[in-house]
Amino acid sequence: MTRALTIALDGMGGDHGPATVIGGADIALIRHPSIRFVIFGNEAVVGPVLAKYPRVASASDFVHTDVAVAMDDKPSQALRRGRKVSSMWRAIDAVKEGRAQAAVSAGNTGALMAMAKVILKTMPNVERPALAAIWPTARGESVALDLGATVGADEHQLVQFAAMGEAFARVLFNLKQPTIGLLNIGEEEVKGTENVKGAAQILRSSHLASQFHGFVEGDDIAKGTVDVVVTDGYTGNIALKTAEGTARLVVDYLRQAMASSLLSRIGYVFARSAFKVLSSKLDPRASNGALFLGLNGLVVKSHGGTDDVGFASAIDVAVEVASADLVAKIEADLDKLKQLGGAGDNEKTKTPESEAVLS
Incomplete structure (x- = not known):
């Protein structure tokens, strides 16, 4: 501090x-x-x-x-x-x-x-605002957004999410140029919705072009392929809850396996420190x-x-x-997008309530 x-x-x-x-x-x-x-x-x-x-x-x-x-x-x-x-x-x-x-x-x-x-x-x-969180990965940690604040997002909103997530990753991970990926059903350019493909086109011509990895798939989130994973709130919330449930399932399976026999319990005594490390990594509280x-x-x-x-x-x-001072950093990045015509028009969606889905 x-x-x-x-x-x-x-x-x-x-x-x-x-x-x-x-x-x-x-x-x-x-x-x-x-x-x-x-x-x-x-x-x-x-x-x-x-x-x-x-x-x-x-x-x-x-x-x-x-x-x-x-x-x-x-x-x-x-x-x-x-x-x-x-x-x-x-x-x-x-x-x-x-x-x-x-x-x-x-x-x-x-x-x-x-x-x-x-x-x-x-x-x-x-x-539209986005809900962003830290996601544990094989490489360390990534930022994922939106995780539930906005159900559905057009191409301009996805680009805004990318800019905001990039600033968030710079602050959290002390990275000069975090890499960005758009969550999609495949890495090929022809796959995905028009909004996702449109967002990719805008990002490739923006000031974030050198940091834009392209499309990433669901398994790339856990791999840590990129520092920032961008999607809409509907898809992001499903991915988040799926990951949390899977982590709990793995921990439960390990506990059951370690208690299944005398030999397993003896083995656990020798491998206790390793299991504690694994449990810590899978703990969503962290x-x-x-x-x-x-x-x-x-x-x-x-x-x-x-x-x-x-x-x-x-x-x-x-x-x-x-x-x-994250707010100031996000404002600076969005100003750059606006100058390039990629920020969209925020007046059309200024409503008092969100379409939040996360509970």
Whole structure:
């Protein structure tokens, strides 16, 4: 950490509420001792949990809110009920007011996206925001987007996603020129939808041309063929949930195999350290925390079902991007695209609610 940062936390979000949020904040403070929090939530619910974590309490300001957005609320319902009074709204609004440099919530994704768009607004050259996250690969890590913020995307929106993802990868991985790939059903130029092929054509003539790898397939995500994988929210969310389910299945299979016989249990004793490394690499909590890109502010979405370890990872993402002034870097890249005619027209899709599908 090079400067003090304040992170706004939605204390009521997620399947487990304050226990996960405050516990995650405590872990994050060990990693980032200089950060502060402003926590929003119902005092009767959050207060007793906060009292168990004196380190978090001393590094936080707490703001009482009466309303909490339910995980199954529709975005329109959340906007009506929670507008300006819910813990989720107040956490995002803290970013707009400059009271915090980023907000983190494990709450309802559709509601979070809708509120973030209403409060922070999209950048001038962005039609639709994208949800971007870190994806573990054979080479290390990649950035994948969109993972659920926008269902369907035209060629200009996919190009915008590419520019935003490229800036995100530069910040996270300290790369000068991250490589970019468009997720497709094949590497051949004739394959794919017109929108995907159109996006490829624009990227080849843009300032990102030297970084554009071309089309990548589903197995290229795990291989780490490129640093940034670009797709629409519908396809991206399916790929994400498939990968998470497969990782859990592999871990379950290993546990069953190691407990299947006496010899297997003995073998596990000798290979325990190797299995711990594998389990750590397959643990989705380590890469928890997706960022809404394209907004005039930083909002990180934690998985709703994660625990305190996973929520701490989401705070890590918030600290990283806030420290690196990611919003300014994305704006600079989108300005270059606009000058080349590849950014599209953001006026046609400025609606208050998103088409978020991730839960």
